[in-house]
Amino acid sequence: MTRAPAIHRKGFGLKEHIEDDLAQKYHSHTLAYLLSHGNELHLGDLHIFLANKFGFCYGVERATEYAYETLQHFAGRKIYLLGEIVHNPYVNNQLRQKGVVILNGLQQKQMDYSFIRPQDVVILPAFGVTHTALNRLQQRKCEIVDTTCGSVLTVWKRVEYYAQNGFTTIIHGKYPHEETIAVCSQISKYPAAKYLVIKNATEGMSIADFIGGNISKKEILRQFTGRYTTGFNPENDLQKIGFANQTTMLGGESRQIAEIVREAFAARYGEEQTERHFRSFDTVCSATQDRQDAVRDLLAAGDLDMMMIIGGFNSSNTAQLMQIASESVSSFHIQDPGDLISKQEIRHQTFPAMKVRITDNWLPDGAVKIGITAGASTPTRKIGQVLYRLFELKNIPAHQIKRIVNAT
Numbered sequence: 001m002t003r004a005p006a007i008h009r010k011g012f013g014l015k016e017h018i019e020d021d022l023a024q025k026y027h028s029h030t031l032a033y034l035l036s037h038g039n040e041l042h043l044g045d046l047h048i049f050l051a052n053k054f055g056f057c058y059g060v061e062r063a064t065e066y067a068y069e070t071l072q073h074f075a076g077r078k079i080y081l082l083g084e085i086v087h088n089p090y091v092n093n094q095l096r097q098k099g100v101v102i103l104n105g106l107q108q109k110q111m112d113y114s115f116i117r118p119q120d121v122v123i124l125p126a127f128g129v130t131h132t133a134l135n136r137l138q139q140r141k142c143e144i145v146d147t148t149c150g151s152v153l154t155v156w157k158r159v160e161y162y163a164q165n166g167f168t169t170i171i172h173g174k175y176p177h178e179e180t181i182a183v184c185s186q187i188s189k190y191p192a193a194k195y196l197v198i199k200n201a202t203e204g205m206s207i208a209d210f211i212g213g214n215i216s217k218k219e220i221l222r223q224f225t226g227r228y229t230t231g232f233n234p235e236n237d238l239q240k241i242g243f244a245n246q247t248t249m250l251g252g253e254s255r256q257i258a259e260i261v262r263e264a265f266a267a268r269y270g271e272e273q274t275e276r277h278f279r280s281f282d283t284v285c286s287a288t289q290d291r292q293d294a295v296r297d298l299l300a301a302g303d304l305d306m307m308m309i310i311g312g313f314n315s316s317n318t319a320q321l322m323q324i325a326s327e328s329v330s331s332f333h334i335q336d337p338g339d340l341i342s343k344q345e346i347r348h349q350t351f352p353a354m355k356v357r358i359t360d361n362w363l364p365d366g367a368v369k370i371g372i373t374a375g376a377s378t379p380t381r382k383i384g385q386v387l388y389r390l391f392e393l394k395n396i397p398a399h400q401i402k403r404i405v406n407a408t
């Protein structure tokens with residue numbers, strides 16, 4: 001007898017069974033203390049300033065909880081994860097150590113899921129999976145635990161609206177980030193619908209130039225090769241544009257692109273006709289925006305010597321924090337405390353080249369003021385460990401920090 005495949009989207013009510021495990025793996029008592037005591041710590045030569053918002057967002061917390069509940073609820077079953085649950089190696093490794101098998105997310109389209117049996121369980125990550133991947137999994141009749149974040153689903157709804165109403169969706173996003181690929185797949189459900197992915201305001205200008213008749217169709221097709229729907233024809237498909245963004249982009253840049261494109265339509269057709277040609281909906285999620293705002297506030301408040309940005313090297317929202325910080329002060333994007341190799345050497349990912357390299361002589365002698373933030377998929381525990389490592393490199397032993405934290 002065949003049975004309908006189950007898709008679980010609400011967790012399993014097992015929160016109290018996983019709380020201790022989650023707290024032990026992801027929480028930092030020290031960080032919790034600092035967040036309720038002014039976000040600063042000054043010991044010896046080292047002055048630490050924390051951003052007001054950083055680390056796990058609501059979507060990542062929810063996805064992590066669902067994954068841990070899944071392990072309890074389906075104990076003894078084979079559990080797969082379609083791609084990384086979030087873009088943080090520590091979080092993924094924790095699941096791996098519990099027996100979860102991570103399938104390569106970027107290959108979802110080509111993937112053959114025939115090895116998945118009905119009794120198996122597949123967890124879908126916070127940034128969602130493609131429509132095709134979901135269909136194929138459903139054909140396997142397995143249990144599916146969908147942790148797709150509500151803010152990602154908002155983007156899906158928006159682009160489906162555009163697809164159903166004859167608008168080509170322009171997505172400000174990173175191709176091939178899993179979230180953007182999944183968004184494109186929601187559009188591809190509609191055979192006549194089109195999309196185009198753009199990465200920055202410069203590319204937004206190209207679209208505006210095309211609308212204004214200043215560059216050719218050939219140039220658009222060349223510039224955006226591999227980032228539009230099969231059969232995309234700029235002459236027909238850039239007449240009506242609906243704008244959306246990957247949830248983790250720079251909010252300010254997304255709004256700027258939307259305005260550039262809107263103005264191009266206004267110049268061509270007149271202000272009163274613009275709405276017929278252009279719709280926009282800001283889909284940068286509030287968690288991303290809050291973290292970006294908090295970094296700007298931190299940079300504006302102080303006279304920092306450097307910023308430390310903690311998060312997975314493949315984390316989009318962490319890269320945006322790095323971009324903001326690096327425009328103002330010397331900044332290092334690291335994954336975990338092990339990247340603080342010594343006083344002399346730091347392993348970090350550069351921006352905008354996104355290359356992992358080791359830099360010498362990064363930590364000055366004498367007084368240093370360091371700002372700290374972390375991407376939405378970085379556990380607080382990792383941030384706390386970085387903090388302890390920074391003090392260690394400045395010859396402040398851990399017990400001095402613990403004495404302050406435990407004194408309350």
Ligand code: SF4
Nearest residue numbers: 057059149151247285
């Ligand atoms: S960054 Fe935003 S969209 Fe992504 S999981 Fe967090 S809340 Fe959801």
